[in-house]
Amino acid sequence: MGKTVLVTGGGGFLGSWLCEKLLEQGSDVLCLDNFFTGDKRNIYHLLGNPRFELIRHDVTVPIYLEVDQIYNLACPASPVHYQYDPVQTLKTSVHGAINMLGLAKRTGATILQASTSEIYGDPDIHPQVEEYWGNVNTLGPRACYDEGKRAAETLFMDYHRQHRVAVKIIRIFNTYGPRMHPKDGRVVSNFILQALRGEDITIYGDGDQTRSFCYRDDLIDGMMRLMATPAEITGPINVGNPGEFTIRELAELTIELTNSSSKLVFRPLPQDDPRRRKPDITKAKAILGWEPTTPLRQGLQRTIDYFADLLAKGLVEA
Numbered sequence: 001m002g003k004t005v006l007v008t009g010g011g012g013f014l015g016s017w018l019c020e021k022l023l024e025q026g027s028d029v030l031c032l033d034n035f036f037t038g039d040k041r042n043i044y045h046l047l048g049n050p051r052f053e054l055i056r057h058d059v060t061v062p063i064y065l066e067v068d069q070i071y072n073l074a075c076p077a078s079p080v081h082y083q084y085d086p087v088q089t090l091k092t093s094v095h096g097a098i099n100m101l102g103l104a105k106r107t108g109a110t111i112l113q114a115s116t117s118e119i120y121g122d123p124d125i126h127p128q129v130e131e132y133w134g135n136v137n138t139l140g141p142r143a144c145y146d147e148g149k150r151a152a153e154t155l156f157m158d159y160h161r162q163h164r165v166a167v168k169i170i171r172i173f174n175t176y177g178p179r180m181h182p183k184d185g186r187v188v189s190n191f192i193l194q195a196l197r198g199e200d201i202t203i204y205g206d207g208d209q210t211r212s213f214c215y216r217d218d219l220i221d222g223m224m225r226l227m228a229t230p231a232e233i234t235g236p237i238n239v240g241n242p243g244e245f246t247i248r249e250l251a252e253l254t255i256e257l258t259n260s261s262s263k264l265v266f267r268p269l270p271q272d273d274p275r276r277r278k279p280d281i282t283k284a285k286a287i288l289g290w291e292p293t294t295p296l297r298q299g300l301q302r303t304i305d306y307f308a309d310l311l312a313k314g315l316v317e318a
């Protein structure tokens with residue numbers, strides 16, 4: 001018999017893809033979401049599947065379910081969204097983690113936390129290894145997300161040590177792909193839509209800051225591999241694509257692939273914007289046998305095709 005798997009944030013960009021992959025694997029999937037940043041269209045095609053169930057619920061409120069595994073993804077991920085209601089963002093990470101860990105403790109489920117490279121803040125070491133404790137401003141506008149995710153990691157390890165809950169922590173680096181929210185303000189969706197519409201491409205700062213972009217399918221593969229590891233593997237494990245690009249390079253590649261006439265314009269850099277990000281994935285390779293297989297050019301083209309289709313169908317404003 002397949003496992004019953006709870007995916008919190010299952011209506012979002014990564015969560016909806018995870019639900020799909022879990023169904024393909026033969027699991028029963030409970031998709032829990034309050035649809036703050038998720039979209040029912042992401043999971044509409046799954047609703048007819050008898051092994052799929054949708055629960056509209058906020059993770060900050062306790063819930064009683066019987067499950068074998070929990071993937072805790074509920075949390076807005078884009079800076080624009082998580083800064084919109086910072087108190088709710090912190091509650092989602094902290095109260096959400098406590099509620100989901102309590103559920104795991106009661107049911108004996110294995111629980112995976114979608115943590116983030118933001119744990120490292122504006123990093124002093126490069127590339128980032130899991131042993132690095134990070135450089136986060138506790139008072140800044142990104143802190144509601146960064147500190148919430150850091151506290152969640154602490155809760156996961158404390159439930160593991162104190163209550164022997166089987167936990168897994170994945171630190172996700174910037175991930176992109178089809179189903180990103182068109183208005184979520186993240187750099188990949190912003191640049192693609194601007195290029196497709198022929199609008200100016202908004203580079204924040206001088207564009208020399210770097211990010212490492214992982215394609216959605218690679219990321220979910222790494223996440224499912226971590227869930228399948230033996231109980232003694234807790235992580236944290238970095239999962240991301242070590243290819244490092246400046247934001248200006250991303251803008252230029254997007255213009256090239258869309259054949260756009262858009263021009264680059266420069267806007268102020270948001271406060272505490274990290275200067276560099278690149279995962280060291282030695283652990284992911286050794287423990288999960290995982291490494292990304294989708295180069296940026298290929299993943300970006302697929303994402304461009306996705307947004308071009310949304311524009312053509314009038315599902316986002318042209």
Ligand code: NAD
Pocket residue numbers: 008009010011012013014015032033034035036037038039057058059060072073074075076077078092096114115116117171172173174175176181
């Ligand atoms: P997303 O915004 O598309 O998905 C988050 C989902 O969580 C949405 O469907 C949203 O409605 C839901 N949600 C938010 N608050 C909730 C609450 N209180 N109760 C129930 N549901 C709630 O973002 P995503 O990119 O799919 O990110 C998924 C997870 O991965 C997040 O936890 C995020 O922090 C983490 N992550 C993502 C990235 C990335 O680059 N995409 C990087 C690092 C970490």
Ligand code: UDP
Pocket residue numbers: 078079174185186187188190191202203204205209211247269270273274
């Ligand atoms: N960025 C940009 N233009 C945009 C959106 C973002 O130059 O229209 C920059 C942003 O300042 C950051 C990088 O792109 O340096 C990645 O931003 P994103 O919001 O995607 O994720 P982050 O890694 O900062 O959480």
